Amino acid sequence: MSCSSSLILPSISSNGFRRFSPLKLDKSRVFMSSISVGSQIAAVDDALFTDYKPTNAFLFPGQGAQAVGMGAEAQKVPAAAELYKRANEIMGFDLLDVCINGPKEKLDSTVLSQPAIYVTSLAAVEILRAREGGQQIIDSVDVTCGLSLGEYTALAFTGAFSFEDGLKLVKLRGEAMQDAADAAKSAMVSIIGLDSDKVQKLCDAANEEVDEANKVQIANFLCPGNYAVSGGVKGIEAVEAKAKSFKARMTVRLAVAGAFHTSFMNPAVSRLEAALSATEIRTPRIPVISNVDAQPHADPDTIKKILASQVTSPVQWETTIKTLLTKGLKKSYELGPGKVIAGIVKRMDRGAEIENIGA
Incomplete structure (x- = not known):
């Protein structure tokens, strides 16, 4: 050089x-x-991590993974339990109580589920750290990523920002996304059993029948045969009505506030940009794969821009996992509530080795 x-x-x-x-x-x-x-x-x-070679990966869940009772296991590990106490000061109420006792409707709300999953996922890291050989596993991880919200968890794990700063961002993100959803009638639906090209054609057909305010698009490229579509309620209803004629196996309306990862979330962007500009973000110590372009980024300013645009951009999770597997990933760990990510990874490669670490 x-x-x-x-x-x-x-x-x-x-x-x-x-x-x-x-x-x-x-x-x-x-x-x-x-x-x-x-x-x-x-x-x-920013190209520092371009040639990364993954061996062991930490994968963090996104909204929808939450379940009443999560966080209970974390109370057995002091370092994990401490995260909930630190979270209470930022949230202004007992987050752990909502995680453990619900009610489900409250925990499922966007403003609560996002912070709850963030804290519980990082508590899972501490549960792993406390077990025999856990620190060695943590030290062996050379790449990480998270599904939508989980990208913030991944960045916190890598030291890109502090636990507290990440929680403040996630709290604001949930509030901003909820407010954006409240401003327009929108929804999300999972399409099961079609490839991405067919889902796009389904969206095109639905869009021919609705006005501009109700247009739909693919919002989450999860894995082959499972794609989430976001858009106006009338557009989503058109997708559901046409799905069988496109030979979809089924559709599942998602219990979310609105059309995440589309332009319906535009009102949230400026609030996120302001919060991110005021937050100290450092270069991650290992690659964090972005949901927006399925690439790792090292430059803090670029990371800020990507996190702001993430709420209006489709989630490229299928490409992310496919790239990790193609690059030779040996083992993955899903840290946090639920087993959604493990199911996606196994669907893409039945032989993939993935372990769940709950909290």
Whole structure:
């Protein structure tokens, strides 16, 4: 290399607190920005993680994974239980009580389910850390990602921002998405049994019958045979009515506030942008794969832009998992409530090794 500089990257010490160590990086790469880390100015190359080679992955769930009773297991591990106490100060109420006791309707709300899943997923990391050999597993993880909301959990795990800052962002994200959903009648539906091309044709057919305010689009590319469509209520009803004629096995209306990952969420973007601009974000210590483009990013400014656009962009989860498997991923761990991600991974590769760590 003709020219290099030191980039300060976070790593995890044995006690779980973050320290910083220098990494050499090539200045000849195109995408760079300058950020201040303490008293040092570091050039961050967004392409730093482009050639990542995954071995062990942490995968974090998104909204919909929540269930009454989650968090109970975490109370047996002091470091995990402590996260709920720290969360209560930010949330302004007893989050653990809602996680364990519900009621389900309250826990399922967008404003509560997102913070609850974020905290419970990071509590699962502490449960794993406390078990024999757990720290070695954590140290072996060289890539991470999360489904929609789970991207924030993944970034917190890698030290891109603190637990508290991540929770504040997730809290605001849930509130902003709920407000955006309340502003227009919209919905989401899962289409089971069709490939993505057929689902797109189904959306096109539905869109021919509704006005602009009710248009639909694929919002979640989850895995082959399972895609979520978002849009105006009339458009979603048209999708449901036409699904059988397109030979879909079934449709499942999702219990969410509205048309996530579409332009219906535009009102949430400016609020997220403001919150992200005021949040210190550092380069993750390992690659975090983005939902927006299924790529890892190292530049904090780029990460902020992607998190702001994520709520209006389709989730590229199928491409993310396919890429990890193609690149030689050996084992995955799903950390947090539910087993949705394990089901997706197994559907894409029956031989894939994935372990659930609940909390």
